[in-house]
Amino acid sequence: MDVDSEEDTLDNSQPLPEIDLYLHLLVMIYLLDKQDYEQGIRLSCETINKIQILNRRTLDQLSARIYFYYARFYELTGNLAEIRPVLLAAQRTATLRHDDDSQATLLNLLLRNYFHYNLFDQADKLVSKATFPESAGNNQQARYMYYLGRIKAIQLDYTASHTHLNQAIRKAPQNTVTAGFQQAVYKLSIIVHLLMGEIPERSIFRQPVLKKPLVPYLHIVQAVRIGDLSNFQEEIAKYGDVFRKDKNFTLILRLRHNVIKTGIRMISLSYSRISLRDICLKLHLDSEKDAEYIVSKAIRDGVIDAIIDHEKGFMKSKENVDLYSTNEPQNAFNARITFCLNLHNESVKAMRFPLNAHRKELASAEALQF
Structure with missing residues (x-):
């Protein structure tokens, strides 16, 4: 009977799939650092084909990272649209296999793919149909919350966007690597704050990681806070390329109405009576009809408490009303209390142990005794 020697057995044996895919991942990272994107695309496609054939739970975390670098190679070469069917099919497969790591990573990659081509409606449909796994890591959860915040901001739901962005800030690692x-x-959070009619805290612009990149947004905040429309338009013209690169230019253009409302509020506090012509000059509007329309809308929205004399063409401010006699303080306290309660519930949920986990330990201990 012929018996193979030990050397022949080692030569003919195939490596484990985990080791094979791990080596593929290391080579992909090396090619990415070397900026050899063509070779990286070929290797990543071969690796993805191997992943689709195998069905091993020990490959879940490796598969998630391989899919990330697979999409990264195509993004750097400008061919993200080509891999969208592959990512959709992989996301469905990961959902059926309960592969939480790959499912969270692929969902974020698909949202990034849609945002790259400004397909926000399709991204919203994907979010409404797909379920993000709760057991995903903080890094993937932070990305997902950021994408949700951008979707809600574009859909004019600024309150929900502000909530998602705050969760993304809390879950993201606070270090220079994730700068x-x-x-x-x-x-994005600064723009959403302004669109909600609030002014961001100045301490945000003093952080070392954020100080230099947020300089254009600081000028926008100052223009909105003062209500100077001409300064606002100058800052947009000056930093327009930066805003377009950040894909926030469309949202910043919406702030024009907030600047005008702030200017009208400042005027109503400064003057008890002022003509529409002077309002037009102060706000740099095109005509008195525009000023009349904007003032009427501000009165209807409750921004200012005034009346318009259409015949004589002036605005007359009413006496200041005691703010604490209204429901605004109660609503503000209610919003803060709700936020604190939600934060407390999330913290308790994060610290909760699995149910009946002690019974498994007792069963194993009894088995060892017997």
Whole structure:
């Protein structure tokens, strides 16, 4: 009977799939650092084909990282649209296999793919149909919350966007490695704050990681806070390329109405009576009809408490009303209490142990005794 020697057995044996895919991943990272994107695309496609054939739970974390670098190679070469069917099919497969790591990573990659081509409606449909796994890591959860915040901001739901962005800031690692993600989240959060009629805290612009990248947004905040429309338009013209690169230019253009409302509020506090012509000059509007329309809308929205005399063409401010006699303080306290309660519930949920986990330990201990 012929018996193979030990050397022949080692030569003919195939490596484990985990070791094989791990080596593929290391080579992909090396090619990415070397900026050899063509070779990286070929290797990543071969690796993805191997992953689709195998069905091993020990490959879940490796598969998630391989899919990330697979999409990264195509993004750097400008061919993200080509891999969208592959990512959709992989996301469905990961959902059926309960592969939480790959499912979270692929969902974020698909949202990034849609945002790259400004397909926000399709991204919203994907979010409404797909379920993000709760057991995903903080890094993937932070990215997902950032994408949700951007979707809600574009859909004019600024309150929900503000909530998602705050969760993204809390879950993201606070170090210099994730500086790019922190800057992107804070830029969008500042715009959402302004669109909600609030002014961001000045301490945000003093952080070392954010100080230099947020300079254009600081000028926008100052223009909105003062209500100077001409200064606002100058800052947009000056930093327009930066805003377009950050893909926040469309949202910043929406702030024009907030600047005008702030200017009208400042005018109503400064003057008890002022003509529409003077309002037009102060706000740099095109005509008195525009000023009349904007003042009427501000009165209807409750921004100012005044009346318009259409015949004589002036605005007359009413006496200041005691703010604490209204429901505004109660609503503000209610919003803060709700936020604190939600934060407390999330913290308790994060610290909760699995149910009946002690019974498994007792069963194993009894088995060892017998």
